[in-house]
Amino acid sequence: MSVELPLADEITAVFARANRLLLTEETVSHALRLITEAATAAVPGAIGAGVSLINGSGLRQTTAASDAVVAAADALQYELGEGPCISAWASGETVRVENLASDRRWSRWAPAAAALGISSAVSCPLLSGDLALGAVKVYSDGGQPFRDGTVRLAELFAAQATLFVIHSHAREAAGTLSDRLQESLAQRDTISMAKGVLMARNGTGDEQALRELMMLSRQAGKPLARVAAELLAAAGPLEN
Known part of the structure; x- marks a missing residue:
């Protein structure tokens, strides 16, 4: 009707x-x-x-x-x-x-x-x-x-x-998902750069550097991304 x-x-x-x-x-x-x-x-x-x-x-x-x-x-x-x-x-x-x-x-x-x-x-x-x-x-x-x-x-x-x-x-x-995705990508980049620091410092490969980073995370009782960020801060500015 x-x-x-x-x-x-x-x-x-x-x-x-x-x-x-x-x-x-x-x-x-x-x-x-x-x-x-x-x-x-x-x-x-x-x-x-x-x-x-x-x-x-x-x-x-x-x-x-x-x-x-x-x-x-x-x-x-x-x-x-x-x-x-x-x-x-x-x-x-x-x-x-x-x-x-x-x-x-x-x-x-x-x-x-x-x-x-x-x-x-x-x-x-x-x-x-x-x-x-x-x-x-x-x-x-x-x-x-x-x-x-x-x-x-x-x-x-x-x-x-x-x-x-x-x-x-x-x-x-969607906004919440976008925020989480951006955070996840930022953490991934931080971990990748931290692995690069360890590889250059110790002359190791990518897999060995990741294992070392994970070991540091377990020993410190901190999230992997946080340990990676601290390692980068201690290493100082990266040279191009």
Whole structure:
């Protein structure tokens, strides 16, 4: 079933801006902020939107929020351990709250959220296969109910946010691999130069020099690359 998007051109423009931003920023926080702003503008009756992810300490946090009400409502969910965002995250399914006053699923969070002026909500998981990476949520003050079309729209924003998060994780993993590769290559060069010093000093071949270097490493109880670096430092500048 097709969904009529009231701000289709604007939404397309936001997605394009966010994709360009992702290529130049160190994190996806700015791109996700664009998503929350677009969701707030596009979903009828929305008063705010946000994205929740796991932080470096393994705790849930609101990575992007369109305003303070969203951050406050999310903080209550993390503190109380209940709410539509947490439920969507845990179940991997979209959670819709038609009327917070009559909803009995979250007995502590619901009245606290109502005090913030929230009367309905929709939360969509960020799904990568069977894994939920986080959630996108949209809050409303009750001006309009979240119908099927607007819920689908929120799910589209969640799908876009998921792409940004996956891209970010892949880039970070590639960066870590690149750093390790550079370190490995540097260590290899250090060991090779240290072997050259031993070969010149003792008149031995490559294999014998490596065995001697390994013996020095065992005797000192230090990594081979560190022993090689110390040997080069003691030998001084190499002559061309």
